[in-house]
Amino acid sequence: MAAAKPVVHIVLFKWKAGTSPEAIQKVETELRGLKGKIEGILDLSCGENFSDRAQGFTTGLVVHFTDRAALEAYGPHPAHQHVVQNFIGPIREDVLAVDYEA
Numbered sequence: 001m002a003a004a005k006p007v008v009h010i011v012l013f014k015w016k017a018g019t020s021p022e023a024i025q026k027v028e029t030e031l032r033g034l035k036g037k038i039e040g041i042l043d044l045s046c047g048e049n050f051s052d053r054a055q056g057f058t059t060g061l062v063v064h065f066t067d068r069a070a071l072e073a074y075g076p077h078p079a080h081q082h083v084v085q086n087f088i089g090p091i092r093e094d095v096l097a098v099d100y101e102a
């Protein structure tokens with residue numbers, strides 16, 4: 001059986017018009033806090049876009065997981081769902097995600 005490969009999870013967020021910088025900053029803080037709460041996260045970073053090629057997506061998230069199973073466990077994890085439902089959902093206009101094996 002082949003060894004599990006690390007997985008990279010990339011998410012781009014587009015926020016609703018009129019969203020406050022404080023609300024976006026809170027999302028980033030909450031996302032960063034997931035690293036110590038969810039098993040299988042090797043590294044996590046997020047921040048504000050500065051590229052003029054982002055097509056309206058203004059915040060990026062990159063999470064490195066131990067394997068696909070860790071990524072699959074991340075989505076429904078209560079800590080992740082807390083952030084999605086309480087901080088991201090109310091201000092999210094659109095989201096784009098890409099996952100790949102590193």
